[in-house]
Amino acid sequence: MIHRRSTTRLGALALVSVLALVACSDDAADAPTDTTDTTQATDATDEAPVTITLVTYDSFPAEGTSLNDALASFTASTGIEVELVIAGDTGTMVSKAVLTAGNPEGDVMWGVDNTSLSRALPAFEPYTSAEIDALDPALTALVPGGELTPVDFGDVCINTDLEWFTAEGLEPPTTFADLVDPAYADLLTVQNPATSSPGLAFLLATVAEFGADGWQAYWTDLRDNGVEVVDSWTTAYYERFSGSSGDGPSPLVVSYASSPPAEVIFADPPRDDAPTGVMTETCFRQVEFAGVLAGTDHPEQAQRLVDFLASAEFQQEVALNLFVWPARTDVAPPPEFVEFADVVDTPLTVAPEDIETNREVWLDEWTQIVLR
Amino acid sequence: MDPDRPSLTRLPAGIALPVAARVALVVVPSSFLAVFYVWPFLGLVAEVVDGSAIADTFGRPGLGRVMWFTCWQAVLSTAATLVVGLGPAYLVARWEFPGRRLLTALLTVPFLLPTVVVGAAFIALLPDALETSAVAIVIAHVFFNVAVVVRVVGGVWSQLPADLVAAARVLGAGPWRATREVTLPLLRPALVAAGSIAFLFTFTSFGVVQILGGPTRVTIEVEIARRATQLGDVSGAAVLSLVQLALLAVVVGVTVRTQRRASVSIGLHAQASPRPRTRRTRLAVGAAAVTVAALVVAPLAALALSSVRPGGRWSLTAWRTFGDGPARPGADLGVDAIGAVVASLRAAALATALAVAIGTLAALAVSSARRGGRLLDVGSMLPLGTSAVTIGFGMLITFDRAPVDWRGEPWLVAVGHALVAVPFVVRAILPVLRARPVGWREAAATLGASPLRAWWEIDVRLLRRPVLVGACFATAVSLGEFGATTFLSRTGHETLPVVIARLLGRAGDVPRAQASALAVVLAAVTTIVLVGVELLDRPTDGGGGGRARRS
Numbered sequence: 001m002i003h004r005r006s007t008t009r010l011g012a013l014a015l016v017s018v019l020a021l022v023a024c025s026d027d028a029a030d031a032p033t034d035t036t037d038t039t040q041a042t043d044a045t046d047e048a049p050v051t052i053t054l055v056t057y058d059s060f061p062a063e064g065t066s067l068n069d070a071l072a073s074f075t076a077s078t079g080i081e082v083e084l085v086i087a088g089d090t091g092t093m094v095s096k097a098v099l100t101a102g103n104p105e106g107d108v109m110w111g112v113d114n115t116s117l118s119r120a121l122p123a124f125e126p127y128t129s130a131e132i133d134a135l136d137p138a139l140t141a142l143v144p145g146g147e148l149t150p151v152d153f154g155d156v157c158i159n160t161d162l163e164w165f166t167a168e169g170l171e172p173p174t175t176f177a178d179l180v181d182p183a184y185a186d187l188l189t190v191q192n193p194a195t196s197s198p199g200l201a202f203l204l205a206t207v208a209e210f211g212a213d214g215w216q217a218y219w220t221d222l223r224d225n226g227v228e229v230v231d232s233w234t235t236a237y238y239e240r241f242s243g244s245s246g247d248g249p250s251p252l253v254v255s256y257a258s259s260p261p262a263e264v265i266f267a268d269p270p271r272d273d274a275p276t277g278v279m280t281e282t283c284f285r286q287v288e289f290a291g292v293l294a295g296t297d298h299p300e301q302a303q304r305l306v307d308f309l310a311s312a313e314f315q316q317e318v319a320l321n322l323f324v325w326p327a328r329t330d331v332a333p334p335p336e337f338v339e340f341a342d343v344v345d346t347p348l349t350v351a352p353e354d355i356e357t358n359r360e361v362w363l364d365e366w367t368q369i370v371l372r
Numbered sequence: 373m374d375p376d377r378p379s380l381t382r383l384p385a386g387i388a389l390p391v392a393a394r395v396a397l398v399v400v401p402s403s404f405l406a407v408f409y410v411w412p413f414l415g416l417v418a419e420v421v422d423g424s425a426i427a428d429t430f431g432r433p434g435l436g437r438v439m440w441f442t443c444w445q446a447v448l449s450t451a452a453t454l455v456v457g458l459g460p461a462y463l464v465a466r467w468e469f470p471g472r473r474l475l476t477a478l479l480t481v482p483f484l485l486p487t488v489v490v491g492a493a494f495i496a497l498l499p500d501a502l503e504t505s506a507v508a509i510v511i512a513h514v515f516f517n518v519a520v521v522v523r524v525v526g527g528v529w530s531q532l533p534a535d536l537v538a539a540a541r542v543l544g545a546g547p548w549r550a551t552r553e554v555t556l557p558l559l560r561p562a563l564v565a566a567g568s569i570a571f572l573f574t575f576t577s578f579g580v581v582q583i584l585g586g587p588t589r590v591t592i593e594v595e596i597a598r599r600a601t602q603l604g605d606v607s608g609a610a611v612l613s614l615v616q617l618a619l620l621a622v623v624v625g626v627t628v629r630t631q632r633r634a635s636v637s638i639g640l641h642a643q644a645s646p647r648p649r650t651r652r653t654r655l656a657v658g659a660a661a662v663t664v665a666a667l668v669v670a671p672l673a674a675l676a677l678s679s680v681r682p683g684g685r686w687s688l689t690a691w692r693t694f695g696d697g698p699a700r701p702g703a704d705l706g707v708d709a710i711g712a713v714v715a716s717l718r719a720a721a722l723a724t725a726l727a728v729a730i731g732t733l734a735a736l737a738v739s740s741a742r743r744g745g746r747l748l749d750v751g752s753m754l755p756l757g758t759s760a761v762t763i764g765f766g767m768l769i770t771f772d773r774a775p776v777d778w779r780g781e782p783w784l785v786a787v788g789h790a791l792v793a794v795p796f797v798v799r800a801i802l803p804v805l806r807a808r809p810v811g812w813r814e815a816a817a818t819l820g821a822s823p824l825r826a827w828w829e830i831d832v833r834l835l836r837r838p839v840l841v842g843a844c845f846a847t848a849v850s851l852g853e854f855g856a857t858t859f860l861s862r863t864g865h866e867t868l869p870v871v872i873a874r875l876l877g878r879a880g881d882v883p884r885a886q887a888s889a890l891a892v893v894l895a896a897v898t899t900i901v902l903v904g905v906e907l908l909d910r911p912t913d914g915g916g917g918g919r920a921r922r923s
Contacts, residue, residue: 063706100772200602238876263881323878
């Protein structure tokens with residue numbers, strides 16, 4: 001008995017020591033993952049090494065991807081260390097930037113999008129990137145004041161479960177009008193625009209299509225045709241959609257134009273064709289921006305980082321790591337991305353200032369029409 | 373219950389600890405709360421709340437509906453959690469059987485799994501008719517919070533002297549009457565403690581309500597997060613946060629009162645739990661243990677299954693590609709499983725140490741100081757009832773200049789976890805402290821001990837078990853914490869729940885399977901840690917009624 005007791009206590013003691021060790025091993029593990037040869041870096045610039053902070057959203061990988069390797073190569077060539085701060089989802093990150101405007105929690109921010117662009121502007125220091133001429137002019141035109149630099153874009157569109165439609169002998173819908181056709185009743189799941197950013201993007205797509213006074217009638221029809229609303233993209237795509245690895249009931253879901261290539265790239269077992277398709281006429285364009293946060297202590301280094309984020313070296317990594325298209329016109333996305341992604345020729349869009357002015361009213365109206 | 377029952381002496385309001393010692397006990401936890409909760413929260417309110425923000429908030433339609441839904445679902449969920457939790461609490465507190473510690477640890481696992489992960493498994497197990505309904509919310513709240521009842525109530529139950537019930541039975545009471553008139557009244561402080569934690573958790577419920585309630589069911593917490601992050605209306609969020617607190621202050625005030633009034637002192641000893649002896653009891657205990665385990669393990673098994681069956685076929689890719697090797701050339705998910713486990717354990721170790729230190733001092737202060745103690749009692753509960761967004765944003769604008777330029781400090785996340793965990797430690801300890809026998813202390817004084825020494829020998833030594841219960845919770849809270857973590861800015865390695873959420877934001881078989889695999893890792897790590905802590909709970913001396921079976 002005594003013997004047994006002491007062994008268990010020994011085991012517990014060992015566990016506590018492990019915990020203590022884990023707690024104490026700060027220094028070793030906390031070293032930045034992107035540390036490079038600092039001596040070489042210092043030689044290259046003749047300056048004391050500066051660390052600047054890149055604030056970004058939570059889907060940006062913190063370590064271990066080619067995106068992080070690219071940042072490390074920036075450090076190697078400039079001697080500027082880059083520390084990543086993850087500030088939450090895009091909405092949270094922008095709210096924080098606005099709240100701390102003038103005394104920011106970092107030097108550069110990545111990931112402000114066009115649905116939150118207007119309210120984000122005051123938090124940024126205007127800077128025209130040296131790479132501006134290589135970027136898509138349609139995107140740079142969104143920020144006439146030069147506070148932010150477009151770095152990537154993507155489209156939010158309705159995805160279709162191709163196998164389901166084949167099995168049912170039904171043509172997949174292609175237009176907004178199809179979605180309110182009784183032939184496609186009870187097939188669509190969307191996200192609540194009040195809590196989900198793709199949900200908001202799809203609402204904005206209908207605003208762009210039907211106008212500020214017309215979308216309400218369309219949503220009334222959608223509701224009557226049995227649209228299902230859930231709160232988050234994860235729930236919609238993985239629990240309700242039938243086309244991904246989930247086995248939900250809906251063959252139509254609001255997701256991204258890049259979801260089909262992701263289904264191929266991350267398929268297990270590997271496959272050569274996308275199981276899902278995109279309704280290219282329902283796409284709302286989301287553009288993401290990076291910029292120098294106003295009040296930074298290192299404006300010069302921050303500007304160099306913005307230049308790097310818009311450079312070909314970094315831009316060629318965004319497609320497979322963030323599943324977006326590069327903002328540079330001279331960078332081609334990887335072949336699997338091009339092959340399985342449908343090209344969206346005429347994406348829908350709403351001016352950022354209109355979104356800012358009307359968002360809350362539209363959300364309230366939408367809630368009244370669809371949920372009550 | 374009748375406090376004047378002869379055998380149960382009512383506890384005097386204060387005790388004769390030197391003033392300096394009492395002040396010291398109050399100061400440390402109060403300072404922690406003041407710096408890391410009150411200051412950021414008030415700082416944010418002062419910065420963003422003005423007359424028009426208040427007018428806007430109250431002028432918006434639907435606020436009453438949101439408040440009403442928040443309250444009734446929380447009350448219903450709490451009541452259901454208490455009722456359902458008593459069964460497993462009784463089982464693990466009063467019976468000794470093989471695997472009891474493992475079962476106790478397993479029961480805590482649902483409490484800490486990220487709702488975004490378990491929500492999926494949960495939906496799969498619910499009948500279709502119940503999906504996205506208020507009933508589903510209540511069932512999920514029960515599932516997640518039963519651990520609180522098992523731990524807090526079970527902790528006291530296992531120390532209730534068996535002779536009181538035996539005496540009632542000898543005097544002719546049936547088992548039901550003995551339970552109703554002896555056991556339940558004695559458990560009442562613990563029931564209130566567990567109930568108030570369950571209430572706070574369900575009152576501020578976020579993930580469960582979002583996933584299982586559907587978009588028409590909105591709690592104040594959900595509305596606060598939506599205003600602050602989606603609409604950028606931090607002012608409106610802060611006003612709602614105040615509304616939420618005001619509602620809570622009333623509820624917490626009432627429970628603190630009830631709890632104090634219900635305190636009776638009884639001899640709490642670690643009791644030797646009987647092993648089931650007859651065939652019937654053995655069968656009953658065995659069946660109950662298996663049922664409880666099955667209910668807890670079912671969603672975990674569903675997770676484990678989905679980690680090896682991406683796209684409907686067996687595959688170990690999710691487990692194989694952890695840490696090294698992209699899923700396809702160039703497409704690396706950047707998941708470092710070992711790094712995330714280490715980051716989670718490190719945050720948990722720091723958060724647990726902080727929460728146990730602060731919570732223990734706070735509990736001692738509450739039970740031995742008068743006015744300040746009462747304030748601290750309520751104060752320590754408030755962070756649990758304050759929306760994570762408000763605390764996160766408050767810290768952001770408060771700790772932004774030297775000498776308190778702490779934004780992005782890795783330890784700030786652990787402090788956030790500790791703020792959530794302190795109330796658990798306090799709630800685990802207080803019922804035991806309040807029920808301590810008054811006579812013991814006097815006996816010590818008679819034997820020549822100074823008040824300080826008597827306090828040390830009696831109060832502090834009684835605390836070993838409840839402190840361990842509190843530590844379990846703090847660890848569990850920290851390992852599974854997601855809400856506060858996402859609103860604090862963070863650097864360095866990601867913790868497990870954060871990586872899981874990031875993976876679930878991606879399309880494709882592999883990210884999804886990896887998220888499930890990581891959830892299994894999280895559950896396993898937590899079970900191991902909790903079983904380890906349980907093992908620490910062995911009597912250190914031969915005296916007293918040791919819990920360990922004596923053969």
